[in-house]
Amino acid sequence: MKILCIHQNFPGQYKHLAPALARLGHQVVALTPKVEKPTTWNGVQVIPYRINGRSTQGIHPWVLDFETKVLRGSCCYRAALALRDRGFEPDVILAHHGWGESLFLKDVWPKARLGLYCELYHLSTYPMLDFDPEFPAKTGEGEALRIRLKNLNNRLHEEVMDAGISPTRFQAATFPEKYQDRLTVAHDGVATDVIVPNPDARLEVTDGRVLTRDDEVVTFINRNLEPYRGYHIFMRALPDILRRRPNAQIVLLGGDEVSYGARPPEGQSWKQIYIDEVRGRISDADWARVHFLGRVPYARFLAMMQVSRVHVYLTYPFVLSWSLLEAMSAECAILASDTAPVKEVLEEDVTGRMVDFFDRDGLVERLCDLLDDAPARARLGRAARDFVKCSYDLETVCLPQHLAWVDRLAKAEPRPPQD
Template sequence: MRIGIVCPYSWDVPGGVQFHIRDLAEHLIRQGHEVSVLAPADEDTALPPYAVAAGRAIPVPYNGSVARLNFGFLSAARVRRWVHDGDFDVLHVHEPAAPSLALLTCWAAKGPIVATFHTSNPRSRAMATAYPILQPALEKISARIAVSEYARRTLVEHLGGDAVVIPNGVDVGFFADAEPKAEWQGQTIGFIGRIDEPRKGLPVLMRALPRILAERPDTRLLVAGRGDEKEAVASLPEAMRGRVEFLGMVSDEDKARLLRSVDVYIAPNTGGESFGIILVEALSAGAPVLASDLDAFAQVLDGGAAGELFPNEDADALAAATVALLDDPGRRAELRAYGSRHVRRFDWSTVGNDILAVYETVTAGAGAVAPDDRVGLLGRLGLSRETRETKEARGAGE
């Protein structure tokens, strides 16, 4: 199958959507499919052989963050050329409700389109306001995927229609087989994320750290991610700042080794999360997880069975839960064991096959589905009314 995948966000700025698209493309290639990924990137950006640069991205406020997107007349021309030259059996766009390459692809495409929605924002005024503009493009989508129930809810409330929920995927074995790093072991807690993006929660962790260190003075906090390191520790007493070690941007291999090394992985994110891929990566690596009780995080962690939860933005509760986990090796072992079993549902061997099944449905039609079941199946995939009618007519003609 010839598959075109559209990444909305700049390829050279790491993020969950980019990682998901990269891993999906590589999984599909290993399965023998031809895959091309179109993504915002400068011409001199080092790209994998399957990726095509669509030009420089610009920062745009989106979903409580700053997304680097690519949109405009030049981008539209590049999209049309890529779509034409690729002659794809199916196009898979991500975040088509944002002003991005994905939306431009919906306008340009003539064949089957699958769309994945990652955003969880039930009060998005921008999405509701933009719906009349988005509607013609979104009606061309053949099937919709949401990465979580909360992303699905955002889609239903603001854009109508429905979607099948297929979570983000992870190469569980890659993280499970990583070698711990000796210098990152021994009373360590870990955080991975953009330092200067408040919703990732590092300020909450910094507020909790003095109490953690008061009870466990040998504890070290390892922080991986880009941002202003001096500003990040500015609120800490000077004597405690040496207990925070900034690792900067780390490779995938070092991220896995970090997660394999820490005693507790902390995800203090404050909002705007539709899934929580870092939680799945941590579980895959066998790290005991402590996360804020965001709905999406609670779902990934099986309601708290696969990882501990603390009240969102409550630094005192975070500190108490961290100390309790550091003091209880038995509980950490329980979390590791449960998490290792639970995380298998997110492995690419499962997630990739589910996505491929959606591709096959929209390309081959519903001919193999019994007539009584056909509309129900298409409805669960979030197929547009126009596409359903087309496929029903095709089935009748056969």
């Protein structure tokens, strides 16, 4: 079988699936703007294309998002035409359509089956909109209209989607009813044989200090430190945490940019905004116990999970972070927000503990309780790892689900492009 993968940051969600398909003997080709020259990666032929053009200056802000997707889709379309002219005819196309690249691929290969990674449908109602009253929509009532227009990309893809896959039930449920009979819920998977507890783990933090399991380590991870993942809530709790826990070492992982939600004021970062807000209430001696590591190699991320005594995870009702399941696989004791995506994978006082996203005092209290209760931490950590191994293990659960989904997709009757 000939399989084409489309991802603006390949391999992305196809990190495990694409090589697995290649190992099974399929011809797997990827189109991506991430690379500059053709290359081969784990049996996958990776072909670059360029994204040309830019958004129209002064365009109406409600259509800016869609114009960007059309630009990307048209560039990928031209790359697909060139690939077709060289004789490549895929049986199956696997695409993360969130950036628009796959908008026009059925016009190139109408007989191919298109399987989409359905990450999120943008809902214009609470709690997906206006969940956090601190950050109301800048456009007021018009924000719901802007959000609805963001789904033009989703809606056009629905017309030609032969099958979709979503990593969680929460994410799949955001899509309208007409998608549901073509959606499969299957997570990308957690390498539980790699992400394991390690009593001898060592993590170097700031000033050459090395933390181990003997230290009282509290960890917090965002791809980028920002409100969508509760960074502001955690930072505002930090002065009380440091006061109540004089031996605690606080380790934060994440970049200074924005992955989701509103951008900070020009020239600032959310990271620094909340440091500045709380720093005056934290002594220099206590601040020395706070370690911002930025973005780190995977081995260092793993060591961070392995030395963690309690891992704090907060999120808006949004896409679930891989890092939560990875922390559970490392046998961390988890304290998380009781938002919908978290409650899908965490059970109160069974695989972790939860607190209201906005309850800063509750966060401090529940964190201190957990830090004082070693038997509870051990029990929760073991149960969390057992749950992830049973339900989200990459090799025995999730990858077989994805491979079976591709097999079903290959047998589907392809939906042609529509006018």
